[in-house]
Amino acid sequence: MVNNDLKIFEELESSVRSYVRSFPTVFKKAKGYKMWDINGKEYIDFFAGAGALNYGHNDEKMKKKLLEYIAQDGIVHSLDMATEAKANFLEKFNEVILKPRNMNYKVMFPGPTGTNTVESALKLARKVTGRTNVISFTNGFHGMTIGSLSVTGNSAKRQGAGIPLQHVVTMPYDNFVSNNLDTVEYLERFLEDNGSGVDIPAAMILETVQGEGGINAAKFEWLKRIEEVCKRWGILLIIDDVQAGVGRTGTFFSFEKAGINPDIVCLSKSIGGNGLPLALTLIKPELDIWNPGEHNGTFRGNNFAFITATESLTYWETDEFEKSIEEKSVKITEFLNNIVEKYPELNGKVKGRGLMQGISTPIEGLASEIAAKAFENGLIMETAGPEDEVFKLFPPLTIDNEGLEKGFKIIEESVRSLVASKQLVGQ
Template identity: 75%
Template structure:
C-alpha cells in the first residue's frame, strides 16, 4: 500500500486548514459510522462531517441511486433549470416532510452551502420588511461570508472578515446570563423603549441548539416566546437549522418540539444525505417577493444532491427512524451524565439535545485534550464553544448500539487517563 507524504499538505496547502490538525492522518475510506486511514486503522466517527453526515458515510441506498443516475448520464449541472430530479425532490420533500408537519413553505435553492442559505434568508427578510437590522444571539454561528458573519458571535471568526460587520444587534441567548434570568425580558425591553438605540429589526435569526457556539440548547419555552415576540412586533423569525436540523436533535426540524413555525428556515449540511453540497431556504409563500435571479448561484442546481436527498427522505416515511434517534439520544445523555458525575475533575456541564450533545469542561484546554486522546484510541470527535471548551458527540443517527457504546468507552477511558495523570496545564 502506498503512503501519502504528509509534507505535500504542509508545502502546498494553505495554513488555514484546521480539521487535519486535530486528526493528523490521511483518510482513504469510509462506511457507515467508520472511517479508515492509509495504514488501515479503523476509527469510529463521532464527528459526522460537522453534522453533514447524519446518515453516516456512503449510505448504500443513496449510493446505488446516485451511481444509477450517473451511469444513465443524468443531468449534473443545471443552474435553476427544471430537471426531473429537482421535481422529484420537491414533491417528496413536500409530501414526506412538510405536509405531515402542517408546514407550508416555498423552497428556494441558493448556492449549495449553509452560509448561502443564511445570506438569502437575511436578504429576503430585509426585502420583505424594508428594515435593515437583524437581531442575532450570543455564541450564534451562521456562516463565514460577510452577511452570515455579521450575525455570528465568535470574535475570532468575526475578525477574519477584515471589515466592519454591521446592521446586526446581538442579544443574549437562553441562559446566557444565568439559569434564573429570562434573557427575553431584556430583549423585549429594547424593542419597547424608544431610547434603547435598537430599531425594530427585519428578522431574528436563531439556532435552537447552538452547534459551534458550545452545544447550547434553548429551552422550548424560550423558543415559543421568541416566536410570540416576533409576531407581536411583526419581525420575521429565521431558524438556522443547518447543523441542528435533519434529525440531529431527534426530529427532522429541531424546532418541532417547541411547536413553533418559523417564517424562514435554513437547511444544508445533512440535507443531501450523502455529504454532497446542497442547501435550501424555506419560507412562507407570502414572503416570496424575489425578482427572478435576485439571489442565485452557479451550483444551485446540484442534481446529484437532489438524487441522494430524495433517497434520504425514505428514512422519514414513518416515525420509526425518529424514535430510534430519540432512543439513542437518551443513551448519549445518560452516558454523559454518568461520566460527568464520575469525574468531577472535569468541572463539567452536560449540554445539548438528541445526538447533538457534549460536556463543557471548566478546566482550560481539557476538552481539546479529551478529543486528542480519543483520536489516539480510534475515535474522531471535535470540540466547540468560543474557547473550544466543549467536547461534542455527533455520531451518525443510524449508528448501532454496540458502536455507540464502544465510542462511549473510548471517551471514558480518555477522560480517565487525563484526569488521573498530571498532564494538564
Template identity: 70%
Template sequence: MQAIKELDAQLTVFEEMESAVRSYIRSFPTTFSKAKGSTMWDTNGKAYIDFFAGAGALNYGHNHPKMKEALLSYIAEDGITHSLDMGTKAKANFLTNFNEIILKPRNLEYKVMFPGPTGTNTVESALKLARKVTGRELVISFTNAFHGMTIGALSITGNSFKRHGAGVSLNNSVAMPFDQYLGDEVDTVDYLEKFLEDSGSGVALPAAIILETVQGEGGLNVANPEWLKRVEELCRRWDILLIIDDVQAGCGRTGTFFSFESADINPDIVCLSKSISGYGTPMALTLIKPEYDIWGPGEHNGTFRGHNLAFITATEALNFWKDDEFSKDIIEKGLLVDEFLKRIVSQYPELEGEVRGKGLFRGIACGVEGLADKICAQAFEKGLIMETSGPSSEVFKIMPPLNIDREALNKGFAIVEASIKACLK
C-alpha cells in the first residue's frame, strides 16, 4: 500500500508540474528507476520487458556494459563534454571508425555533418542543403511519412494531427503516394513520374525527394527494393537529390546498418539519429555526398552538435558492425517475430490483422478501431512496454533492442498473446 501511495505521489508531480504535451507517460503510467539490456524496472521494482527501445534510440539495449564502461572512464578522465564543432579526440576517433567500419565496406563516400543532436535536426539540415544545392524550393515526400516535429520536417510529414500542431502554413512540399499506398497493382513511381513529366500537373521540379524505406510512425509500411531503385533512377534522370531518412529504420533496425542496403541504392543525403550514439545519448549525423557539401562555415550550426559523450558511446557501438554476425542475428530474430505475428493473425481472426515490417521492426495492423491501443495497455499491465503507430494508432509495434536474447523475446511474445486474448474476450 505504501509503495502504491509513493507511486501515486510521483505521478502527481508530473501531472501538476509537466506540460500537457507529455504523451508516453500516459501510455506507461509509472515512474521508471532502472534499466538494463531489454528490461526496465519502476520504483516499485516491477520489471517490464522492453519492446519499445526508446522509440528506436536504444538499439543496443539499456546501459550496455562496454558503452557504460567507456563513458564512465571518459568522464573520470575529465574528457571534453561540450565542444561545438571544435576538434576533439573523441570526435576524431568516431569519424575514423565510422569511415572504416561502416562507410568503406559498403563502398559509400560521405562527408559527415553534425547538426543539432536530434532526428528533426538532421532532416532540417538535409532540406536546407538540398535547396541550396539545386536552387529549388519544393521537396517531395510521401503519404504517411514522419520526419520530425520542427517546421521544415513537419512540412514533409503526413500525419494531420502533427501537422496541425505547427500553427502556421506548411509550404514548399508535396506528398506523393508511398509504395503500395494505392494497392498492390499500382506502381506509384509511375504516378510520381507522370507529375514530373506533365507541365500541367502543378508540381514543380523538386530540390529533393525524401523517404523512409520503412515508415515506422506511419504504420510499418515497407518499400520494396525495386520501388526504391526506381525512385533513385527517377532522381538521377531529373537531377533531384535523394534523401533517405534513416533516423528510426537505420543503425541495424531492419537487419543491415543502413535500411537501404538491400535495395542497392546510393542516396545523396542520409539522415541518422536515435541509435547512432548507441546509448541513448543525443546525437545526429547528416551524411552528404562530397560534391554536395557546399556549406559555408557556420551556415548551419547548433550548440550541442559537439556532444562528446555521444561520440564515445557511438564509437563503441560500431564494434557490433565489424563483421556480419550481428546483422545475421537481427535477421534471424526478426524472422522469429514474423513467424509469431503470422501465427497470431491466423489464430485470432478477430484482430482483422495484417503483419507488417522488416527485421526487428514489425507489428500487426488491426482492422478493429482502437484495438491496438487496448492491446498495448494490457501488455503494460502484464509487464511489457510496446507502442502503436499508424495514422489511427492501428498498429502495435514490436521493436525490442536488437541484442535482446531469445528467452526475453519469447517471454515478450507470451505477454503480447495474453494481452490479445484479454482484449478479445
C-alpha cells in the first residue's frame, strides 16, 4: 500500500468500524503526542486512544522493557497462572499506588478490556448482596457487552443490544436536570418510599467525569453524598475509572479529591501503560468472595501489558508527574475559556476536569464539524455527548507545552474558520 487508499477497509472490514470514518487516513507511525499517516502527514494527537494512551505513543522506557522481555522469551500467554511479570506488577501497584493512598484492595484481572472489568464488578455486587438491580446514572457509559450496556445511558448504543436491557434503574447524574434539582435527594426519595417501585439495589455505578456522555464532571460534594447514601442503605459503590482514571483528571484515581472510598473500582485503558490491553477490578477484601474461576477468560491478565504497566507506574513514584498534569490542566481550561469568550457564536460551555475537558455547543452538528476541520488541519480530536455536542481535548498526559500550543492553534483556527463560514449569530 503506497497511498491513503481506504478501499481495502471499505471492501473487507465490517460496517461497524467507526474511528476510521472520523479520521479517514491510513496511519503508519506514532511517537509521543504525534502520529503520521502513510503519506508522511503529521498529526497532533488530542485523542490518546480514547484515554488508553495517557503516556503517549511508544514511550521509550516502556518500549525498551517490552523489547527486552520479548527477546528473553518471557511468558506471553498464561491465563491467570503465576508469572514473574504479574508478581512485579502487583508489587509495584501496591507500593506506588495503593499504599501511599491508604487503599486496601484485592486486585482482580477480569479480562483485558473496560467492559470486562465492569461486567465483573456488576456480577460480584449481585453475588455479595444477593440483590438483582443496579442504579446507574444518566449519560453514563460503561461498555458494550450486555451487562455493561444495561448500565449505559446512550440510546443508540443500547439499541445495538437487540434484547431488553433489564435489572437497572437510571437516576439523574449531578446537574442532569438543572442546578436547582438536588439529584441526591431525588434518588434517596426513591429508596425511602415503599411506593416508588425502586428496590434497594446491589450497587450504584458511576463515572466521576463522564467521558462518552459529554465530559460531565460531578461535584466532589455530590460524589461524597452518593457514597453516604450507599453506606446508609447497604449499597455497594462502583466507580468506573476506565477512562477518567490513571491520571486523566489530575490524580491517579479520579475520585481522590472527593475523599470517597469506593467498594469496587474498575480500571482499564491506560493501566496497561503503552496501549496494551489490560483491565483491573479492585475489590475491598471482605467482598472478594469469588469461587476459583467463577469469572474467567482466556486472556485475563496480559504479560506484555504487565511489563509496560509496571514501568508506567514509575511516573507516580513522586508527585512531580501529578503536578505537571495540574499545570497543563490550567492551560487547557484557560484556552477553552478564551475560545468561549472570543467566539460567542458557539454559545459554548467549558466542561470537564484535568486533561479531560471540552466545549459543548447547542448548534447542531457544529462540534463534529470542528473536530473534522481540526483533522484536516492536522489534529486528532473526537466528540462526545448524546448528540456529539462536545468536542473534547484528550492529549497524552506527557505532552509538552509546545505540543499543547500547537494543538490549541489548530483548534482555534478550526473554530474561527467554521464560525466565519457559517456566519453564526451569538445566542
